[in-house]
Amino acid sequence: MFTQMEYQGASDLHLFHDAATGLQAIIAIHSTALGAAIGGCRFIEYTTHDDAIQDALRLAKGMSYKAALAGLPHGGGKSVIIKPRKPFDRRALMLAFGECIDQLQGRYITAMDSGTLTTDMDAIAEKTRWVSCTSSAGDPSTYTSLGVIEGIKSAVKHLFDKDNLEGIRIAIQGLGHVGMAVASHLSMEGAHLTVTDINTSLMKTAVEEYKAKAVAPDDIYATDVDIFCPCGLGGVLNKNTIGQIKAQIIAGSANNQLLTSEDGYALDRRQILYVPDYVINSGGLIFVALAHAKEDPQTIHHQVANIGKTLTQLFSASQTSSIPPFALANQQAESIISAAAFHSRDDRRIIS
Ligand code: NAD
Numbered sequence: 001m002f003t004q005m006e007y008q009g010a011s012d013l014h015l016f017h018d019a020a021t022g023l024q025a026i027i028a029i030h031s032t033a034l035g036a037a038i039g040g041c042r043f044i045e046y047t048t049h050d051d052a053i054q055d056a057l058r059l060a061k062g063m064s065y066k067a068a069l070a071g072l073p074h075g076g077g078k079s080v081i082i083k084p085r086k087p088f089d090r091r092a093l094m095l096a097f098g099e100c101i102d103q104l105q106g107r108y109i110t111a112m113d114s115g116t117l118t119t120d121m122d123a124i125a126e127k128t129r130w131v132s133c134t135s136s137a138g139d140p141s142t143y144t145s146l147g148v149i150e151g152i153k154s155a156v157k158h159l160f161d162k163d164n165l166e167g168i169r170i171a172i173q174g175l176g177h178v179g180m181a182v183a184s185h186l187s188m189e190g191a192h193l194t195v196t197d198i199n200t201s202l203m204k205t206a207v208e209e210y211k212a213k214a215v216a217p218d219d220i221y222a223t224d225v226d227i228f229c230p231c232g233l234g235g236v237l238n239k240n241t242i243g244q245i246k247a248q249i250i251a252g253s254a255n256n257q258l259l260t261s262e263d264g265y266a267l268d269r270r271q272i273l274y275v276p277d278y279v280i281n282s283g284g285l286i287f288v289a290l291a292h293a294k295e296d297p298q299t300i301h302h303q304v305a306n307i308g309k310t311l312t313q314l315f316s317a318s319q320t321s322s323i324p325p326f327a328l329a330n331q332q333a334e335s336i337i338s339a340a341a342f343h344s345r346d347d348r349r350i351i352s
Contacts, residue, residue, distance in 0.1 A: 001053065008057040011037075011075075012107075016100040022084050023096040024049075027108050028056035030064040030076040033341035036106055036130075037077030038289055039063035040113025041097070043120070045083045056080045062255070062278055063285070065333035069310060070282040071303070072289045075337075077108045083115065094120045098127025106130050111288040112140065132292035140284035143304050145181035147283025148253050150308035151275050152186075152227060155249045158315040159273050160226070166190035169225040171247065173217075174232025175202040178253040178281075182231060183210050196220040197232070221245050230254040237263050242270065251275040258326065268324040276329040279311060 005013055014027040029037040039060060046052040056078050064076025081097055101110055101124065111133040112121060118135040125131045133140060152170075156162050168191045172179050175197040183193055187210035195212040196219070197203050206212040215223060221244040228247035230236050234256035242263060250257070250272060257277045258264045267274045283304040290300045311325075314332075318325045 004054055004057055008061045010057050010060060013053070013057065014100070014104065016097070018096045018100075021092045021096045022086075022088055023093050023100075024082040024084075025079060025097050025100055026052055026056045026082075027079045027100070027104065028053070028060040028077060029108055030057075030060040031337055031341065032075040032107060033337055033344045034068060034075050035073035036075065036109050037063070038067060038072070038074040038109045038111070038132075038285070038292075039076055039078040040111045040133075040288075041079040041081060041116050041120075041124075042113045043081045043083055043115035045085065046080075049082070052080045052082050064337055065330065066278040066282050066285050067289070068333040068336040069279050069329060070286050070289075071306070071310075072286065074109075074289055078113070079108070079110055081116075090120070091123050094123035095127055098124035098131070101130050102128035104130070109289075109292055132288040137291045138287070139177070140287045141177035141181060143287035143300065144253050144281055144284035145178050145185065146301070147286070147304050147307040148178065148182050148229070148231075148251065148280055149185045149189075150283075150305055151280035151311050152229070152249075152251045154308040154311040154315070155227070155251050155273055155275050158312065159249055164189065167192065168227060169194070170227040170229055171195070171215075171220050171223045171225040172206075172212075172229045172231055173197075173220045173236065173252070174230065174254065175199070175206055176231065179229075179231030180206065182229060182253070183212065187211065194220070194223050194225060223247075227251055230257050235259040237267065237274070239263065239266070242266050245270075245272060247272065249273045249275065251280055252277070253281040255281065261327070264324055264326040273315070274324070274326055275311060276314070276326045279314065279329055280307065282307060 012029045016025040059078035060076050067074040109130045121134045125134050170191050171194040193212035195206045196217045203214040221241045224246050227249040230252035237257045238259035286303050318328050
């Protein structure tokens with residue numbers, strides 16, 4: 001466990017068990033140098049406890065990088081409630097988990113993630129105030145999609161020197177909460193869409209409402225477009241797909257799009273501009289953090305719109321340094337976090 005913590009650079013790892021509800025939960029904190037660790041709570045099945053711990057540690061690090069480049073006063077954390085294989089009382093689990101979070105006294109703020117709902121956050125909020133994404137707060141996907149649009153515009157300006165998306169050809173992979181909202185925005189801005197999803201009824205909606213062309217899931221990579229926009233699964237940029245890609249820009253919401261960092265360099269060698277996923281998809285986290293801080297919608301919109309400016313600066317620094325944007329973003333995030341850690345006296349490395 002300590003080896004995994006060291007590998008991911010994690011600060012603390014908290015394991016919780018509650019016999020009454022059957023709760024088995026993990027909270028991984030990567031860093032609190034910039035402020036309270038923030039990041040969603042997963043509620044999914046895991047094959048082993050070790051898998052759950054690794055997932056929480058890996059995701060917590062990603063949240064630290066995302067928060068740092070989004071300019072948020074937060075470190076990264078992530079929690080996992082291991083979904084029981086036998087019948088369970090969902091509300092009781094969430095209430096028990098709320099008590100666990102409360103014990104950390106604000107060191108970690110939770111939110112929605114894979115498998116959790118706003119109603120789960122409502123239950124957690126009955127036990128702790130260190131929670132965002134309750135049903136009264138709203139849906140982070142709206143802000144994630146706004147950030148993706150800002151990121152696409154920034155990439156189009158950088159590579160094509162074009163100030164609008166009129167006539168730009170974009171292939172969207174995944175038409176869920178974020179992908180469908182992105183499709184709606186892009187179609188309003190005059191882009192030509194090609195879409196795919198494993199859910200055919202979502203494809204039908206995009207074809208009917210946004211005049212999109214639908215293709216089979218495996219055919220999306222080789223589609224002749226200007227931009228590939230992955231909004232489905234992670235790991236889609238890998239040695240099997242990169243050679244097929246015709247787009248000059250990759251800009252989408254999916255987390256962990258690169259299977260390995262070598263795949264990022266492979267895209268760079270092919271002169272494809274890969275917009276780092278955790279920068280372009282940070283609108284949801286910005287919303288989660290600012291909604292928890294009770295900021296008004298205008299302030300939240302303004303900060304999400306800044307994603308475009310952050311990326312414009314990143315592209316220009318990448319050009320000057322000849323370091324691909326994804327690698328430069330990692331360097332910048334690490335330097336923001338280590339500078340804050342240097343000034344912070346909170347250098348605990350604890351396990352409880
Ligand atoms: P979602 O589950 O609502 O949508 C994902 C869609 O992808 C689904 O419609 C699914 O059918 C489709 N899909 C799955 N496998 C596919 C495949 N092989 N080919 C084509 N389509 C496939 O999820 P979401 O909330 O829209 O998030 C999309 C991505 O963005 C995820 O990777 C998520 O982690 C990331 N993300 C989301 C947010 C947010 O605010 N929702 C924030 C940051 C990052």
